[in-house]
Amino acid sequence: MKRGWGRSLGAIALGIGLLGGQSAAQAQSSGKPQYGGTLEVGTVYVTLSALSWDPADWNWKSNHDSGQFYEQLFAADLSKSKKHGGKHAFYADAWLPSDAIRGELAESWQWKDKPLRIEIKLRKGIMFPEKAGVMKSRELVADDVVYAYNRLDRSPKKIVGYFDHVEKVEATDSHTVVITFKDFFAEWDYRFGWGYFSGIYPREVAEAGIANWKNANGTGPFMLSDFVAGNSNTYTKNPIYWDKVKLDGTEYKLPFLDKVVYRTIKDEATYITALRTGKLDMLENIRWQNVESLKKSAPQLQWSRWLNMSGTFLSFLVDQKPFDDVRVRRALNMAVNKQEIVKAYYNGHAELFAYPMHPDYIGYYEPLDSMPESIKELFTYDPKKARKLLDEAGMPKSFSFKVQVCSCNPDHMELLPLVAAYLEQIGVKIEIQPMEYAAFLSAMTSRTMTAGYFMNNGHTNPTTTIRKSFTTGQQWNPSGWSDPAFDKKMDEVYRTRDEEKRQEMLKEMTREMLDKAPYLWLPTPYVYTAWWPWVKNYGGELRAGAVRPGPIYARIWLDQELKKKMGY
Known part of the structure; x- marks a missing residue:
């Protein structure tokens, strides 16, 4: 049984007492980042299991489930979130303002004319981890981006007209991708940069059988290590992940967590109880009817409110x-x-x-x-x-x-x-x-x-x-x-x-x-998100791209000492 699962309300009361009555703001104050631990989360889509592991199936939920391991050309610049003093809440299901987009796999990009095109330079040294029976560890290259695009574009499930503005996508060298356009297109970066179907994966995964979750392998901060339909997705830390984050002037290697577990819970009363009793560290989708009772029975919970997207x-x-x-x-x-x-x-x-x-x-x-x-x-x-x-x-x-x-x-x-x-x-x-x-x-x-x-x-x-x-x-x-x-x-x-x-x-x-x-x-x-005070470097953000929370979870750490003091 997972740590904290099945704890009683009495343990919560004990935990509150051990905190000595300190305020939620004090409990949430973050110290030095810690590595390790498992984040148990009821996501925005807590009632829905993964619909498909193949981005070419064009299912809307793909990024939500695969965005932990399939990265994209662009992602939200989370350094501009409200918790860091910025102006963006990052609630929107698929809306990144133009001043809040960063290169993820892309290091730089530039528009050019005659023909109208954009040249994207990929970061060097980003590695796919080894996956037994699927592939050896190797570097991400431009051909991977081109392959993922072409496979998506040729899918019989493709949304009508989605890539009609694209003339071609090609790799001009090992780390340069060029997208040539038929006409200017206002959503070019969303459509294949950070959109719903934009995950980049290697040919080896597709050839091994991409629909089988056991073959999943990407460059992201976590690897899919277990999937039980209707129950859970388990993501384990990618030990060779490339990205870092700077906090208070110090740079840290990502991710902080050892594991992230999505819990799929169809019954509302059950997932509310799971949060209340500490089975879940976070629950991102709470109806107003449950808010007051949770605030009374678990007053240390931290909260954000957002208008449904x-x-x-x-x-x-x-x-x-x-x-x-x-x-x-x-x-x-x-x-x-x-x-x-x-x-x-x-x-x-x-x-x-x-x-x-x-x-x-x-x-x-x-x-x-x-x-x-x-x-x-x-x-x-x-x-x-x-x-x-x-x-x-x-x-x-x-x-x-x-x-x-x-x-x-x-x-x-x-x-x-x-x-x-x-x-x-x-x-x-x-x-x-x-x-x-x-x-x-x-x-x-x-x-x-x-x-x-x-x-x-x-x-x-x-x-x-x-x-x-x-x-x-x-x-x-x-x-x-x-x-x-x-x-x-x-x-x-x-x-x-x-x-x-x-x-x-x-x-x-x-x-x-x-x-x-x-x-x-x-x-x-309005919808509410709640999390326990041991969840650090988090302010209620929900998406760092189209329905994609992966980069957010990669930056969270757990104050495990505080969690133990609270009885978990």
């Missing part, structure tokens, strides 16, 4: 009746009391309006009070007008449709019946169909979902949030929205070099989609 909505299949009629879609929006959901369901721990643009996207986000009246109307409870619109659309006094929802999301399982109750007041009934995550995701990707689909969708970043949700043929476009004129606007955004111009274009496109209501727009909740 995924929007919540009920998507309508707009190419099917009755949802091909905008009046029906608008009516269902007006029939739901969203202000009451914020106040009564979320107890104020939510924002009425924070999707598809996130308030953190400064320059791109417009608050509701700046929106046209026709959009404000969609967030104003008016069941009489809703029923009138349904009548105008020729809808019967009573009709029903099916809605699929993921049983993996406790919030959705509780919220959807509330939405159903509002809709029933205007004669609309929904048949709720809970599904396990794999089946739920498959329903969307195979386009076999029901007329209604209740989901979270990541904001991602200010451009992708619009592209993936509302342009033709995109996998993460659950409503099936398709408009050639809108697609053309999206293409123009990507080819516009001036960011201020892109911001205005995306504001206009956001207003257009809000007004057309392909979704029943719902509030965005």
